[in-house]
Amino acid sequence: MTESIELPPRQAWLTSLTSLFTRVAPGRWLALMLLALHAAVVFDADVALTRAFLLAHYGLFLLWQPLVRSETRIEPRLALPVFAMAAMLVLLDGSWVMALWLAILAGLVGAVATSQNERGPRWAYLLALAYLLALLLAWVLPQSLGGAAALPEGFQDAVRFGLPLLPLAILFLPASRQRSTSSTLDFIYGLMLSLLIMVMALGVFAVVAVAKVSYAWALVQTLLGMAALLLVLSWLWNPRAGFSGLGQVTSRYLLSVGLPFEGWAQRLATRAERERDPESFVRDALADLQELTWIRGGHWQAARGEGTFGEPAEHSVSHAFHGLALTWQSQRPLTPALALHVRLLSQLLGYFYAAKVREQTLREQAYSQAIHDTGARLTHDVKNILQSMKTLLAAADMSTPEDSDRLLALMKRQLPQLAARLSQTVDKLKQPNEMDVAQQPAQNWWSALQLRYEHDDVQFFADALDDTPLPQDLFDSVVDNLLTNALRKRQTEPGVAVEVRLGLHPLVSLTVTDSGVAAPEHVARNLFMSPVASDFGLGVGLYQAARQAARVGYRLELTDNEAGRVSFCLQATENSSNP
Template sequence: MSTYSNKYAHDFWAEFDNLRRETGLQVSKYGQGVGKMNAGFGRTWGKRLANWPHLLLTSHLLMVHALAFGGWQVPAVRLLWLAALGLFLIWQPFVAGEQRINGRQASVLLGAALLSTVLLGPWLLLVWCGVLAATIGGRAVGTEQRSERAGYLLAFGYLIGLAVLGVVPEISPAAQIDSALRHSLAVFMPMALPALLLFPARAPRRKSGEAFDLFYGMLVFLVMSVLVLGALAYMPIGGAGYVESLFKTSMSVAGALLLVAWAWNPRAGFSGIGSAISHYLLSLGMPLEQWLVHLSEESEKNADPARFLTAAMQRLAATPWVLGISWQMSDGYGEVGESSPHRHVCVAGELTLTVHFRHVPSPALRWHVEWLLRLAVEFYLVKRQSQQLQQLGYAQAIYETGARVTHDVKNLLQSLQVLCYAATQPGDPAEVAGLLRRQLPQIADRLKSTLDKLQSPQADDSETIEAELWWRRLQDRYAHAGIAWQGTPQAGPAVPRALFDSVAENLLQNSLAKRQREPGLPIAVIFDGASLAVSDNGSAIPQALAKTLLSEPVPSNDGLGIGLYHAARQADSLDYRLALAENRAGLVRFVLSPLRPLPAT
């Protein structure tokens, strides 16, 4: 302890020496000060003292002690009150003690200090002890270091003893204690104050939120008031002396505080009073959980964003502190209840919500209403985006269907051109007539299916056809195209007609167009009743084009560039896979294969 005290004193005199050098104060080696201070001495001195909070607090408590034990009746000792107020102004954790004040502020402070000095008495000292205890208690809550907190608790306990043993007996003649005991307390209690210097304390961070806890400070003031007034009230009721009344009252208050502490932060699974109070302060009449339930219910009932918002605002308007609500959207306006001059506006993009209150709202209520409105806005925006995505999805379906229909019409036109070319070639008229008789109904049927897709963009393409029948019809359509047909599918398995027609038409038309660029190109089609393969012996497809050929539309000189893309997507929807199996010079092969066994007809 002695080593720590010597270090504490050494640090103090080191600080004083720095102060002397900064302000120009000269101190002789015999301790006699000579010289002068510059104009900034007062401010620098206050700043230095603010870095020693426990020294200021100890000095202030010592002066209050001298006043509490009868010193307030002596005019010379009463003047200590002015010095005590000055030390408190430097120590207090609210405003920087070294801060400059203007003339008006100085006049107000000086007037209040002089008036309190004139009116100084036991009641004023008792109230001051309560205020100081509340300030110390609120400061101790924001302290993280145990040693610093212990110092504040020591000062708090000293204030309690000073109030109940020194000030209260000066107020009431009935609250008397033994004169010898009171004299001993007056003499020996100050000896505990130097122990406060043994606990290091940092200067309070007056600009931060941890400088003072107002809630705990008020709680400390109320507890101290209950202790003092309860002791005074128990004496006539219980017929006991002041010391006995003080002891019983303190035990009762301690028991009540222990019970409240257990209920506030319990260990046995009960949520506690603290949780209930926090829940109430955050809810303000409408808990967030209940509001979320209301929003979820209205969201399920109303798919339209405007109707949902109207229903949600009607729920909010039913609360007692709301007089009316109005909202403005890009495509409409709504209002529930009445308007008032007290309002809160929430703006989110194109949506503006205005809540009209019955009375002037507090900042906490505005914050709470802002949260409620933000939650409603998020639900509204999600519904609005869902509606827009649904519209975009429908527009995309129409676009993709139109693109597919356009490509199918192009394939039908090419099939008609092949038939017209076959009809103009010399040969047996009966054979040509038979070809037209077989192919024209198929082309008319395919054209009808294509037109049906325009009326129903989501039409089902899963209509099946016998694999052997489809294979014969494909060979008839391209009988004069010089294509090598390989495969003899057996009767029984069925394939999706629209898918195989689309894939075969696209692959064969692309191969025939490639033959025009590379004359004499052999083309082969292989079909085994389940998988279809189209190959040629020409040049390879460029790698950049091959990577995106089946996954997105591509530039094309011979067509629209979307045929194989739509064919691949159509295959995916029907559990098939269209892939570029080989891509090298001399062999380019596409394969359409099922992902599961085919059904029988």
């Protein structure tokens, strides 16, 4: 039986309060934050009441802020700036402090607005941004400039009682409970927006102080000047008149950071095509990076080796991608742009290194597969030679003294054949690349085959023979496998007839037929596709023979598979080089 754990009353109250706060949509906190800010800035109240509204505003800001998740535990070193900002906002009584805070808050709201996908939250943040800009331009800036920028009473009443309609409208917009995170914020956009608002405020102050004009005219002149400047910058960013523009220049600089990135990437790709060893490729690629002035050296480590490049330095940054660990060392701490560039270089090297490792693995697997195929084919050749030797030994055991002359003649004919075949097998083992290369005239090969099986009661039929070249290794391997399997049936079915038929026109074909039982269906279905197990050993040898035939332009098929007639046919394909 489990017992429930009861929390202390204070801790349970804090837990329930935190859960209540996290269930409130961020847009609601935003609206309440702006209303508290309006009450503290616009309405003339006692200093204590104003500071109370500012403190409430900052508390609501902490509940709304998208920089840190509400469930995240804040460390003391991060909490210090939070309390410092609250103290500056509440204790320092100045219009310029409020203007700075409004610029920062507007940039943050604008950054959040760019990350919203739903229409309701996007409109909420746009209304909040409009409210902050209106409060700054219509109230805070005129108050900071003094009497020269005093606004009419009617306009002040419109700002005091009409501007809060924007935060109130946010309360009635459909809200989303999805919390924004720091990863979705466009900090560059927010920073640029805050800087533009600060430049506009300082521009208005400069025009009023120098030209001695009204606040409204100074604001118009500043907005027109900033609009013209932004228009020129937007044209220079992408001019479309032959000049690449500031956008491409900036992107190229951020990408290269003093390094001709395109040239280095091209050399990296060329080196990847030329160098086969992954570790040597990494060593040469890092040696090519020594022209970077902001990188003094470093260290790399992989599964099969490690090394250093350049000279050691005080500061370092490490990255690991796809089994390649890189440590970059510099004389000074890397700036964010340089750190991003180092990460890009490390990732690119990691991708190339992984590709080289996969290439080496595939090369080793192909080599092992070639050894396996060669060994399997030679194993069947040796097996067939051994079968012929067993046949000769059986003939010697069954012979009588009267058969000595006939047995001696048989040995003289067969032993040189076996010796020659064994010698060919050994030569194939020494030079596997020359397998399937040797050619033999059809007439000579047919005569040698008849001599080899003259005592096995095999019938041979052939069309008009000529000197058509046949791949000797392929035909010897296939016919030995087929005849061995057919003759083995006589152990359980005496009297099985076996015949071999050779045709040369229009395409070369070799057919072996026996009158034994048919191969089982599951064996026949997978006979040439994969090694199969059967009572007669069919499958492995024929699988290798089929692959060997495909490599030299032939096709091995089971043409008939029924009781009393089982036929295998080796035939040249139409695109084969053989006639």
